[in-house]
Amino acid sequence: MKIVLQNLTKRYPNRNKKIKEDVIAVNNFNFEIPDGQLIGLLGPSGCGKSTTLNMICGLEKPTSGKIFFGDDDVTDLPPENRGVGMVFQSYALYPHLTVLQNIMFPMENLKGKDKMTKEAMRARAEEAARMVQIDQLLERKPSELSGGQQQRVAIARALVKVPRVLLLDEPLSNLDARLRLQTREEIRRIQRETGVTTVFVTHDQEEAMSISDLIVVMEAGVVQQIAKPQLVYEDPINxxxxxxxxxxxxxxxxxxxxxxxxxxxxxxxxxxxxxxxxxxxxxxxxxxxxxxxxxxxxxxxxxxxxxxxxxxxxxxxxxxxxxxxxxxxxxxxxxxxxxxxxxxxxxxxxxxxxxxxxxxxxxxxxxxxxxxxxxxxxxxxxxxxx
Amino acid sequence: MNTNTDFSAIEKKSQRNERIRKIITYVLLTFWAVIVLFPFYWMILTSVKSYSAYNSEYVPQLYTLSPTMQNYFDAFTAVPLTRYFLNTLIFTVVTTLLMMVVTVLAAFAFARLKFPGKDILFTLFLSLMMIPNELVIITNFVTITNAGMRNSYIGLILPSVTSVFYIYLLKENFEQIPEELYKAAKVDGTSDFKYLWKVMIPICQPTMVTIAILKVIECWNSYVWPRLITDDQAYFLVSNGIQEIRENGFGRENIPAMMAAVVVISVPLIVLFLIFHKKIMAGVSRGGTKG
Structure with a gap:
C-alpha cells in the first residue's frame, strides 16, 4: 500500500496568546511513499516528524492537505477505520491484560463482516507472537516483561490485524544500546517478511540510516531532503x-x-x-x-x-x-x-x-x-x- | 591489640533488645485493640442480656451469666425489621450502582474529554465540597418534598447518586493513565466508551472497588436523610427503623432489643469489610500517592 501525502500542513495556535501567528508543525509535506518500503522520518525534536506520523495515523487532523492510502482518501477517517498499526515510544501496552489479550485486543474491536471467532483470534495472535518470538510469554502481564519483550508485544499488537500501514514512533529510544541494535534488525526483518509499508520516526540518525529504504530529513516542519540513506550522508542538499x-x-x-x-x-x-x-x-x-x-x-x-x-x-x-x-x-x-x-x-x-x-x-x-x-x-x- | 570481638554476646544482646521491643509493641497493640473492640463487646453483651436483667443493673455488669436470644426475637417482632432490611438493601444497591455510573461518566468527561468551560465547571464542582452536608440537606428536602417524592425509594435515592469527592478521586485516577494508551486504543479501533469500559475501568479497578465499598457503608449507615424524607414505616431503613424499637416498644426503651438489631445490621458490613479490607486500603493509598 503506497502512502501519498499531498501538501500536508499542520498548524497549531500559539501557546502564547499574545502571538497571533500559528505554530506550523508541518509545512506543505509532499511525498509518495512507495509500497512495501521502510521510511525513516529523521529530524531533531520538535521538527514535526511525530506530528506527521500522527496525521498518517489519524490521531491528528491536518490543517490542510490530503493523505491517501493507495487510492483511498483517508484524510477524514478516524484511526480505527484506517487500518493502521502503531507502535508507541512507551509501547502503550494495556497493563491489566496479559500478553495474549493485548495482542488480541485490536481484533476484538473488529465489527461487521470482519468480526472474528475467539479461536481465529487466538490463532492469529499466536502467529503474530511467534513472528516476534514471544510465544513463550503469552500468559504474562506487561509488567512482568523486560523492555525488549514489551516492545515485541507492541509490534505484535500492531501487526496482528494485518495493517495497511505500520507506524513506529521512536520505538527504540527506551531500550538499552545492545537491545536497540538487536531490535532494529528485528524490525527490519519483520518488515521484510510482512512487506507492510512502514514509517519509522526517530531522532537517531544511525537508527534511520541502518534500517530505512528512504530517509526523510525534516527541520522546523519542512522536509529538507528525501533520499537513500547513504545519499543523504554523501550528497547533502543543504x-x-x-x-x-x-x-x-x-x-x-x-x-x-x-x-x-x-x-x-x-x-x-x-x-x-x-x-x-x-x-x-x-x-x-x-x-x-x-x-x-x-x-x-x-x-x-x-x-x-x-x-x-x-x-x-x-x-x-x-x-x-x-x-x-x-x-x-x-x-x-x-x-x-x-x-x-x-x-x-x-x-x-x-x-x-x-x-x-x-x-x-x-x-x-x-x-x-x-x-x-x-x-x-x-x-x-x-x-x-x- | 585485642581484635577478638565477642560476637555471641552481641548477638544475645540484640536478641534481648529485639524481644523487649516486641513485648512493648504487643502490649500497646493489645491495649489499643481492647479500646477499639470494647464497644463491639458491649453491644453484643447488651444484646444477650434479658430486658429485666438489663434494667435491674444499677451498675452495668461486664458480663452476663444468663444469656438470652429473646432480644433478637423481639427486635424482629416489635418492628418490621425484615422490611427495613430489605429497604436498606434496595436503597444501598441502587444508590451505589447509580452513583458508580454517574461518577465514572463524570470523571471520564473531566479527565478525557475537551469541552468549553471544563476547568470552571470542575472548580465549581470542587467548591461544592466546601458546603456542609447539613446545608444541602435543607435544599434537598425542599426540592424532594415539592416534587412529591417523600416516602418513596426515588426520594431516598436521588440525592445520593452523585458524589463530588468520588468524581474528583476517579478523575485523578483516570488522569494517571498515560495519553498514549488512549491513542493506542484508538488505533486498535475502540470508541471512547469502549476505551472507558475495557481499559480505564479495569486499570482503575482498585479505586472503583474502594469507592463502591465506601458508598455501601455510607448508604447502610445513612440516618439523617432517610429520617427526614420518610415517615411511612414501609420506607424506613434499618438506621431509622431501630429508633422505632426505642420509641414504639415498651413503656421504657428496650435497649437490649435495640442492641440486638444493631448487631444484626452490623454483621453484613463487618463481613464486607473483612472480605475487602485489603482492596479498600489499596485503593485509598493508590488514590493518595499521586506524585
Whole structure:
C-alpha cells in the first residue's frame, strides 16, 4: 500500500496568546511513499516528524492537505477505520491484560463482516507472537516483561490485524544500546517478511540510516531532503542536512572562493569548478546554488582529513584520542564554526602528528560547499591543488 | 591489640533488645485493640442480656451469666425489621450502582474529554465540597418534598447518586493513565466508551472497588436523610427503623432489643469489610500517592 501525502500542513495556535501567528508543525509535506518500503522520518525534536506520523495515523487532523492510502482518501477517517498499526515510544501496552489479550485486543474491536471467532483470534495472535518470538510469554502481564519483550508485544499488537500501514514512533529510544541494535534488525526483518509499508520516526540518525529504504530529513516542519540513506550522508542538499547526519558531526568553516580556489583563512585548500552536469533551475536538477566567487560555508566530513606534513590546511593540535577502532584528532582553526575541529584518521597516519600544529590535506570526496546566506549546497567538483 | 570481638554476646544482646521491643509493641497493640473492640463487646453483651436483667443493673455488669436470644426475637417482632432490611438493601444497591455510573461518566468527561468551560465547571464542582452536608440537606428536602417524592425509594435515592469527592478521586485516577494508551486504543479501533469500559475501568479497578465499598457503608449507615424524607414505616431503613424499637416498644426503651438489631445490621458490613479490607486500603493509598 503506497502512502501519498499531498501538501500536508499542520498548524497549531500559539501557546502564547499574545502571538497571533500559528505554530506550523508541518509545512506543505509532499511525498509518495512507495509500497512495501521502510521510511525513516529523521529530524531533531520538535521538527514535526511525530506530528506527521500522527496525521498518517489519524490521531491528528491536518490543517490542510490530503493523505491517501493507495487510492483511498483517508484524510477524514478516524484511526480505527484506517487500518493502521502503531507502535508507541512507551509501547502503550494495556497493563491489566496479559500478553495474549493485548495482542488480541485490536481484533476484538473488529465489527461487521470482519468480526472474528475467539479461536481465529487466538490463532492469529499466536502467529503474530511467534513472528516476534514471544510465544513463550503469552500468559504474562506487561509488567512482568523486560523492555525488549514489551516492545515485541507492541509490534505484535500492531501487526496482528494485518495493517495497511505500520507506524513506529521512536520505538527504540527506551531500550538499552545492545537491545536497540538487536531490535532494529528485528524490525527490519519483520518488515521484510510482512512487506507492510512502514514509517519509522526517530531522532537517531544511525537508527534511520541502518534500517530505512528512504530517509526523510525534516527541520522546523519542512522536509529538507528525501533520499537513500547513504545519499543523504554523501550528497547533502543543504548545510542543515550535512550538519545533522554523521557522528562526529561535519566540520564547518567560513571561507571563500577566489578564482576557482577554495580558501579557509589564508590557506588555499582545494580547486573547485562548476559541475557541468548540473544546471541551475533545470527541471530534473537537484536543488542547489551555482559556484561563484565570494564568501562560502565549507563543510568537511571528519574522515575527509589526511594529516600530512605539507597539507594545505594548518591547524593547532589539541589532542589525539584513540577510541578503539577509531582515532580522532582534535585541532583548532580560527575559521572553524566553533574554533575546533574533530577528524577521524587511520591509525597508521598518526606518525605524522606531533608538536603544536598539524597540517591536513582535504579529500575531494568529503568536502562540500554551501551558499553563505541560504545554506544551499553549491554544486561543484573538486580537484586537489597538487 | 585485642581484635577478638565477642560476637555471641552481641548477638544475645540484640536478641534481648529485639524481644523487649516486641513485648512493648504487643502490649500497646493489645491495649489499643481492647479500646477499639470494647464497644463491639458491649453491644453484643447488651444484646444477650434479658430486658429485666438489663434494667435491674444499677451498675452495668461486664458480663452476663444468663444469656438470652429473646432480644433478637423481639427486635424482629416489635418492628418490621425484615422490611427495613430489605429497604436498606434496595436503597444501598441502587444508590451505589447509580452513583458508580454517574461518577465514572463524570470523571471520564473531566479527565478525557475537551469541552468549553471544563476547568470552571470542575472548580465549581470542587467548591461544592466546601458546603456542609447539613446545608444541602435543607435544599434537598425542599426540592424532594415539592416534587412529591417523600416516602418513596426515588426520594431516598436521588440525592445520593452523585458524589463530588468520588468524581474528583476517579478523575485523578483516570488522569494517571498515560495519553498514549488512549491513542493506542484508538488505533486498535475502540470508541471512547469502549476505551472507558475495557481499559480505564479495569486499570482503575482498585479505586472503583474502594469507592463502591465506601458508598455501601455510607448508604447502610445513612440516618439523617432517610429520617427526614420518610415517615411511612414501609420506607424506613434499618438506621431509622431501630429508633422505632426505642420509641414504639415498651413503656421504657428496650435497649437490649435495640442492641440486638444493631448487631444484626452490623454483621453484613463487618463481613464486607473483612472480605475487602485489603482492596479498600489499596485503593485509598493508590488514590493518595499521586506524585
Amino acid at each position: 548545510i542543515f542536512v550535512a550538519k545533522f547526519l554523521g557522528t562526529p558531526p561535519i566540520n564547518v568553516f567560513e571561507g571563500e572562493v577566489k578564482n576557482g580556489i577554495v580558501y579557509i583563512g589564508g590557506d588555499a585548500i582545494i580547486k573547485a569548478e562548476p559541475d557541468s552536469s548540473w544546471k541551475e533551475g533545470a527541471p530534473d536538477a537537484a536543488p542547489g546554488a551555482a559556484l561563484k566567487d565570494g564568501p562560502v560555508t565549507i563543510g568537511i566530513r571528519p574522515e575527509g582529513f589526511d594529516p600530512e606534513k605539507d597539507g594545505e590546511l594548518q591547524c593547532g593540535l589539541t589532542a589525539v584520542e584513540v577510541m578503539g577502532r577509531d582515532t580522532s584528532i582534535v585541532a583548532t582553526n580560527a575559521h572553524a564554526a566553533n574554533g575546533s575541529i574533530r577528524t577521524i584518521v587511520n591509525t597508521e597516519e598518526l606518525a605524522e602528528v606531533s608538536g603544536e600544529t598539524v597540517n591536513f590535506r582535504i579529500k575531494p570526496s568529503r568536502i562540500y560547499l554551501f551558499d553563505h546566506e541560504t545554506g544551499a549546497r553549491v554544486r561543484c567538483r573538486f580537484t586537489p591543488l597538487r
